[in-house]
Amino acid sequence: TASCTWQGKTFVITAGPTREAIDPVRYISNHSSGKMGYALAQAAANAGAKVVLVSGPTQLATPKGVQRIDVETAEQMLTAVQQQLTDCDVFIGCAAVSDYRVEDIAEHKIKKEQNSEPPKLSLVQNPDILKTVAQSANAPFTVGFAAETQNLKENALSKLQRKQLQMIIANDVSEPHQGFNSDQNSALILSKDSEQSLPTMSKHDMAVAIIDAIAKRYFDTSNRS
Ligand code: PMT
Numbered sequence: 001t002a003s004c005t006w007q008g009k010t011f012v013i014t015a016g017p018t019r020e021a022i023d024p025v026r027y028i029s030n031h032s033s034g035k036m037g038y039a040l041a042q043a044a045a046n047a048g049a050k051v052v053l054v055s056g057p058t059q060l061a062t063p064k065g066v067q068r069i070d071v072e073t074a075e076q077m078l079t080a081v082q083q084q085l086t087d088c089d090v091f092i093g094c095a096a097v098s099d100y101r102v103e104d105i106a107e108h109k110i111k112k113e114q115n116s117e118p119p120k121l122s123l124v125q126n127p128d129i130l131k132t133v134a135q136s137a138n139a140p141f142t143v144g145f146a147a148e149t150q151n152l153k154e155n156a157l158s159k160l161q162r163k164q165l166q167m168i169i170a171n172d173v174s175e176p177h178q179g180f181n182s183d184q185n186s187a188l189i190l191s192k193d194s195e196q197s198l199p200t201m202s203k204h205d206m207a208v209a210i211i212d213a214i215a216k217r218y219f220d221t222s223n224r225s
Contacts, residue, residue, distance in 0.1 A: 006047045007049075008048075009048075009049050009050070009090065010050045010052070010089050011044045011049045011052070011089070011091075012054065012092075013037055013040050013041050013044065013091075014093050014097070015032075015037020015058070015095055016033070016034035016037060016058040017029045017032040017056045017057065017098075018074045018097050018098045020098045020100070021102065022102050023108065023110045024106075024107075024108065028101070029057075030098070031096075032096035033059070033060070033181040034059075035060065035181070036094050036145075036206070037053070037055070037095060038058070038060050038063055039204050040092055040211065042064065042207065043204070043210070044090075044211050045065040045066050047211055047215075049090075050067075051065070052067045052068075052069065054071060054081055055068055055069065055071070056072065057070075069084075073126075074097045074101065077129055078129045081129055081133060090140055090142075090143065091140045093133070093145060097129055098126055099125065100123035100124065101123065102122070103122040103123060131163040134164045141214065141217075141218050142163075143165065143169065143210075143214060144165045144168045145168065146159050146169070146171070147173045147180075148171070148172055149174040152170050152188065153170060153188060155170075161192075166191060166217065167190065167214065167217065168190050169187050170187055170190060177200075183202060184200055184201065185200070185201070185203050185206050186199055186200040186201070187206065189209075189210065191217060
């Protein structure tokens with residue numbers, strides 16, 4: 001992508017895992033490292049966009065020229081994203097957001113009690129950030145990810161439709177050496193009437209390819225819907 005392609009446009013990108021507290025020392029999370037989302041933020045910034053990266057906890061350095069907002073929980077991520085929506089042309093949901101959180105976070109560390117039943121965690125559903133963005137007034141061009149372990153295309157297409165997205169990036173996270181926490185990935189880029197297969201490549205190269213694919217649709221107004 002030429003370095004001026006996205007001049008004057010703003011991307012909001014989520015990355016990394018969320019953490020849902022169980023008690024003051026324990027949480028529910030997942031294996032997302034943030035690498036894919038950070039690579040997207042860097043690629044969009046390199047292509048001239050203003051980029052806001054809303055990030056769960058990661059070990060990564062902030063990409064050059066990118067504004068980063070750190071959050072922990074899904075609810076905090078939603079709030080941070082909503083605060084950025086007044087100035088957002090493209091939203092990419094790359095974060096691995098916990099679908100559930102613990103209903104009542106214990107105030108003190110849960111103790112191991114002798115001779116009693118193990119504690120049971122009661123979960124409640126988290127808000128769907130991607131769906132909330134896609135269905136907001138003046139919604140940006142909204143791109144989701146689908147992390148699947150089976151029926152990759154079918155499940156991703158159903159997310160595309162259900163969440164009313166312009167595009168979805170489907171990655172098979174059951175394959176070794178790609179997806180969560182690896183430096184490589186392969187994916188299918190799906191929109192309602194197009195499909196592009198990205199073979200195994202570095203997350204950096206994939207990010208450039210994804211930002212290019214978004215540009216093709218975003219700037220071709222006949223394709224906008
Ligand atoms: O971070 P890495 O280690 O580099 O790994 C990259 C990745 C595998 C995490 C990434 O490529 C990826 O697939 N991200 C999406 C992970 C995910 O949670 O997928 P999902 O199929 O469960 O969710 C579908 C979409 O809805 C995603 O865009 C997700 O951000 C969004 N979502 C999900 C739940 C929720 N409560 N709110 C959301 O916005």
